[in-house]
Every structure is written in C-alpha cells, then in structure tokens.
Amino acid sequence: MCAERDFNQIERFLRGRNQAHLLSFWAQLNAAQRKNLLAQIRQLDFSQIDDWLANYIKKAAFTAVAADCAPVEPYGLNPDSLDQKRRYEQAGELGKELISAGKVAAFVVAGGQGTRLGFDGPKGNFPISPVKNKTLFQIFAETIAAVSEKYQAVCPWYIMTSPFNYAETKEIFRSNGYYGLGENDVFIFQQATLPNFDFDGKILLADKANIACSPDGHGGSFKALYQSGALEDMKKRGVGFLSYWQVDNPLVNIFDPLFIGLHALDEAEMSSKALIKSEPKEKIGNFCLVDGKVTVIEYSDLPAELTEKRNPDGSLLFQLGSIAIHIINCAFVERINTTGFSLPLHRAVKKIPHVDQQGRLIDPAEPNAIKLESFVFDALPLASKSIVLETLRSEEFAPIKNPTGPDSPETTKQMLVARAAAWLESAGITVPKKPDGSVGCLIEIAPSFALEKNDVKDKVNQIPEIKPNDQIYLA
Ligand code: UTP
Numbered sequence: 001m002c003a004e005r006d007f008n009q010i011e012r013f014l015r016g017r018n019q020a021h022l023l024s025f026w027a028q029l030n031a032a033q034r035k036n037l038l039a040q041i042r043q044l045d046f047s048q049i050d051d052w053l054a055n056y057i058k059k060a061a062f063t064a065v066a067a068d069c070a071p072v073e074p075y076g077l078n079p080d081s082l083d084q085k086r087r088y089e090q091a092g093e094l095g096k097e098l099i100s101a102g103k104v105a106a107f108v109v110a111g112g113q114g115t116r117l118g119f120d121g122p123k124g125n126f127p128i129s130p131v132k133n134k135t136l137f138q139i140f141a142e143t144i145a146a147v148s149e150k151y152q153a154v155c156p157w158y159i160m161t162s163p164f165n166y167a168e169t170k171e172i173f174r175s176n177g178y179y180g181l182g183e184n185d186v187f188i189f190q191q192a193t194l195p196n197f198d199f200d201g202k203i204l205l206a207d208k209a210n211i212a213c214s215p216d217g218h219g220g221s222f223k224a225l226y227q228s229g230a231l232e233d234m235k236k237r238g239v240g241f242l243s244y245w246q247v248d249n250p251l252v253n254i255f256d257p258l259f260i261g262l263h264a265l266d267e268a269e270m271s272s273k274a275l276i277k278s279e280p281k282e283k284i285g286n287f288c289l290v291d292g293k294v295t296v297i298e299y300s301d302l303p304a305e306l307t308e309k310r311n312p313d314g315s316l317l318f319q320l321g322s323i324a325i326h327i328i329n330c331a332f333v334e335r336i337n338t339t340g341f342s343l344p345l346h347r348a349v350k351k352i353p354h355v356d357q358q359g360r361l362i363d364p365a366e367p368n369a370i371k372l373e374s375f376v377f378d379a380l381p382l383a384s385k386s387i388v389l390e391t392l393r394s395e396e397f398a399p400i401k402n403p404t405g406p407d408s409p410e411t412t413k414q415m416l417v418a419r420a421a422a423w424l425e426s427a428g429i430t431v432p433k434k435p436d437g438s439v440g441c442l443i444e445i446a447p448s449f450a451l452e453k454n455d456v457k458d459k460v461n462q463i464p465e466i467k468p469n470d471q472i473y474l475a
Helices: 002-016 031-043 046-057 082-100 136-151 166-175 218-227 230-237 257-265 304-308 330-339 376-382 409-426 453-457
Strands: 104-109 157-161 186-190 193-195 205-207 213-215 241-246 270-276 286-290 293-297 320-329 346-350 369-373 388-390 442-445 471-474
Touching (some): 002 031, 082 136, 218 369, 218 376, 241 330, 270 376, 330 376
Parallel strands (some): 104 157, 104 241, 442 471
Antiparallel strands (some): 286 293
C-alpha cells in the first residue's frame, strides 16, 4: 500500500522530468524489487541531473582553456643547482622519516571497469609479473610488505573499489590471506556511482528493476575516502599523507622518499609525478599552470597550437604528462569535504548494456550511451600548493589498458623486464641482449629483493650469471 502511494508520487515526479520510463516494468516487479527500485530513484539527485543534462549529456561540455595557460616548472629528475641538491637530500631524509613514523599510507584506486582490457574480474587480479605471473594486487602487497620491513613501520593500504567489484575484490584478498599483510591494515571501500544516460538524456535501466550506472570516476575517491570511514581510520593511525596510484600500473614506486619529502617540505596539499610526453598528442593529461594553479588539461582539451608549441631548444612547451601518481594530504581530503566542493564531470560515450522500452536486453555492438565521471587530477587546483616531480617512464609508468598493442600486458611485461635489467646493469651485472638491443631473457625482481635501483647494489653477490633465454627470479 505504502509502495503504491510512493509509486504514484514518484511516477508524477518522474513524468515531469521526462524519466517516467524508469517505472515502465513496475507491474512485473515483486515487492522487494519495487522497494529497491524506488530507493534507487530516490537516491538520484535531480537538481544535479538537470545540470548534467544541460552541460554534459545533450552537448559535449566545452572545456575552455584559460588564456594565461603556462607551462609548469617541475622538480627535475636531478637537482639543477647546489642549493637544489641540498633540498633533494633534505627531502629524501624527510620522506624516509615520514614513512618510518607511519605517516604515509598507500592508496590505490581500483574501482574502474577495465572495459578496454576486457579481463573477467577486478583488474588488480590480472597476472602480470614476467616470471612468476604474480597479479597486480600481489605485486603491490609485496611492495608494501617490503617497505614496512625496510622502514620498520606499519604502512596501511587503502583500496577503492566500486559496488561492481567490491565483493570480488574482498574475496580475492580473503582467499589470498591478504597476501601476508595484516587484514586490519588493508582497508577496502567503495566509491559511489552515477546513472548512465542515452543521448536524449533518458536514464537507462540495467534491467527491469535496476537503474544502469557506472562508478563515478577516480575523482570519486575524495568523497569515498571521507564517507567510507577510510579518512577516519587514517586519523586514528596518525597517517598524514596518501600515496595515490592506479591499479593498472605495476611500475609505480609507491613509497618514494624524495617525492613525499619534496611535497612535505614545500607544504603542498596535493602533488604529482610527471614524465616527458613521447609525442605532442600522447593520450595523457598535460600539466599546465592555469591562473597560477597546477592543473591537468586532458590531451583532447589542449588546443592544437599549444600541444605542438615548442621552446627554442626544440622541446615541447607543454611537455609534462600526468601519470596519475600523487601525494595527497589527508587534511586536504578532509578540508574539501567539510567545506564543500565538487569536481567537474567528464563525459564518455560507451557501450552500455540495458533494457529497452520493450524490456529486451540490449548488448550494444557500438557505443550507445553516456557515462559521467570525475577525475582525480581536477582536485589539483583546489590545493593551496602543489608540486610536480619529473620521473622516467621506464622507471614508473607502464599501465595495462588494452588487450594488445600499446599499453597492453605485453608492453607492461617488457617494461618490467627492461627495468629489472637496467637495475642489474647499474650494479655492474651483465644482462644478455638481443641483436635489437632488447633484453634477451626474463628477469623478475621481487620487491623483497629490491624496491629501487640502489637496493640491487647491496645484493650483487646473490645474483647468478645470466645467460640468454634464462628466466631469473630474484627474491
Ligand atoms: P581508467 O581510466 O583506465 O578506467 O582508470 P577503467 O574503468 O579502469 O578502464 P576502461 O576505461 O573501462 O578500459 C584508471 C584508474 O582509475 C581507476 C581504475 O580502476 C584505474 O586504476 N578508476 C577508474 C576507479 O577507481 N574508479 C572509476 O570510476 C574509474
């Protein structure tokens, strides 16, 4: 009876918003389904939806690039003066102190749907290490364990999932004994979702009883950290800094003392690592200064004349690309949540399965609908201060996005092997090469063996002679 009354009221409301089709299959739903569907509809924020329809759905939002868009001056790979050398040394020491004092936590975003890769299950469970075929989650867990051991500190790990992969992710960690990390030191939580729309602005139904929706983007992490209790947990532990990365990048240096230290010395609120783009139009965000604030402008939004513009020495004016590695202050997450903030949305046209008005399940072959998401880097301009540290692609960035070709498991494995070989070579070890110069064997360095190049130097006598086509695992 009550549901019936609610139905009438909500149906009238939806009709006024051109969304009454959400109740098209009401007569076919049982009581529990009806209750659930009404709850989903009540959760929709129609005041925002009107804005999304106007700005993102019915037209692709135009991102105006401010006229005073200027290049960012990063901290370079190496200090460029004696003063800066001292600063790097001081920062490295401070970073180590902060890690040792348990002030730094690991934070991976793993709530994406990985549609391009098309892997069945959470992407973190994708096997990738070149010799042992360890999964992404296992590599990160072993890294965190090795850092805890090295610095004699507890390094909690926060993992953002979505309602679509939370249960599976939890089960992966449970069935793997949390990879040897304490269960209490691994905090798995969920981000929010946003509804999917067709090109006319109608919200899609996933089936007759449920609204179609997608995770709200990695930018959803700021609200999710706050609302899930993760931030509260950090405060209890005395954690002050989050080392943020994306689940598809196994090369990440999660606890980099220099990066953490420079960020802390400069009293920044949210900072970033950057690399030099491989070509002007590489599909990564561009670091720019807009109104004096460090900002990332998507590759598709930076006007061609700026993308291609060069310095007198031939380098690109906007040469710094974003690799989604950040240090974020917990106090920053709290500040923006308690003072009110919103990140802009970005529109993606995707293939989204749904039921049509006849109740038929449509599994589209072509992109048919709009997904809205917010991006973590859009929070950078909200930070009072933000630094950028340059890094090398070969050391820190090899994301797995596609099943084949660029940014695929094959290229990521190659880069893991190439980095391991470079670390060994830097310690004076001879690594077999193919005629084209690529590595002629498989090498996997476990985090327990080395977290960075310098760690290899102390263990040279544990490394066997390496012959072509060997499979070497160092742990
Ligand atoms: P991507 O932009 O590569 O998106 O995410 P995706 O959903 O994983 O993959 P595609 O586009 O469907 O192929 C970059 C990182 O941000 C996380 C992902 O898990 C990945 O680590 N992410 C993305 C979230 O945590 N939540 C989201 O809503 C979106």
